Amino acid sequence: DARVTQTPRHKVTEMGQEVTMRCQPILGHNTVFWYRQTMMQGLELLAYFRNRAPLDDSGMPKDRFSAEMPDATLATLKIQPSEPRDSAVYFCASGLVVTGVYEQYFGPGTRLTVT
């Protein structure tokens, strides 16, 4: 049963520290998405990649956030420096385009708390 894995599942850090979240997409999926979920804003798309190339990162604060795919088995989302307003659950999803539609499979998320 193939699944998207994310590490760490929980992260508590102090304001100003660097945070790196990792995602292993499902083997064979060529698209990877990063989302942030909060009670106030809901689920927001931060960035996504196809075949490891960034397609859209317009939802991501550029000054402190960066997303990369060093290889097909690893996607990373980095926040530097972190701020309390970054506290949220960050989801990675991998997927395929099926008849013109993205079908996404979400990981369990990383719950980030910045104090």
Place this chain on the structure above:
Amino acid sequence: TQLLEQSPQFLSIQEGENLTVYCNSSSVFSSLQWYRQEPGEGPVLLVTVVTGGEVKKLKRLTFQFGDARKDSSLHITAAQPGDTGLYLCAGGGFMDTGRRALTFGSGTRLQVQP
């Protein structure tokens, strides 16, 4: 600005009742998906609809895509406690914005009491 509005935001019902959740937008979608999310987990895809007027059934769940492809509904018959969760709609391929990836609605939190 939320492109996709879901209603109601919260719904608490008794086991066996029927319910409908709505997803509305002023934009046209090329596709509409529904997801269910349980606490501590990521959303899970339930269905994808791509044709205006399309109706899909998944056991006790019925999904409908509006004729103009701007709205969708999810109807659950004889709800069960296992249906409890956050229901999210997601629109893809907004033709008037050129955005290709999915945009998620605000969600409907459903609780089914035994």
